[in-house]
Amino acid sequence: MPRQIFQLNVSLAGVRPPVWRRVLVPGGYTLDRLHRVVQYAMGWRDxxxxxxxxDGLQYGEPDPDGELALRDELDVRLDEVVSKGSRFHYTYDFGDWWEHDLLVEDVCTADPDERYPCCMDGERACPPEDVGGPSGYLVLLAALADPGHPEHGAMREWAGERFDPDAFDAARASTLLRRLC
Structure with a gap:
């Protein structure tokens, strides 16, 4: 049977302008591998x-203390829990609480000449780690956009001179995905 590829749209909830990615992922990937795809495609550091x-069920790394009731993501394949048109959620950093909306846009047969996973498209840079969630990111964007903002210098230094909120390179994201996933 030919390998199925899931085309996923991953968008960061609560952030404007939108930060999103379109990725192609083998349906046989377990959710822990999908976690890595989201991390590298978005630009997070895991x-x-x-x-x-x-569908109302939580998956992730099991909590050794048993405080979080999570099903083990290592035991679940993507193609077992979603199909074309499915919507589901991924939350990263329970302090900053970055919610990602995922939509299965399509399911197709793997192209034998293509390497998976890959990032087809996207817009804007991922927010920096530990910026304070969507509200903190909005403060950062406002400060960076206005040289007269009282926090402009401190925020620019904190985010780094190279941080450009409008930048995204799908080819670079694909290279990372292929190396690390």
Missing amino acids: CHLHSFEI
């Missing part, structure tokens, strides 16, 4: 906890 919510 230094916080995460979970998926699919």
Whole structure:
């Protein structure tokens, strides 16, 4: 049977202008591998906890203390829990609480000449880690956009001179995905 590829649209909830990615992922990937795809496609550094919510069920890394009731993401394949048209959620960093909306836009047969996963498209840079969630990111964007803002210098220094909120390179994201996933 030919390998199925899921075309996913991943968008960061609560952020304007929108930050999103379109990725192609093998349906046989487990949710822990999908976690890595979201991390590298978006631009996160994978230094916080995460979970998926699919049809009201929570998946992630099991909590050794048993405080979080999560099903083990290592045991669940993408093609077992979603199909074309499915919507589900991924939350990263339970402090900043970055919610991602995922939509299965299409399911197709793998192209034998293509390497997966890959990032087809997207817009805007991922917010910096530990910026304070969507509200903190809005403060950062406002400060960076206005040289007269009282926090402009401090925020520019904190985010780094190279941080450009409008920048995104799908080819670079694909290279990372292929190396790390």
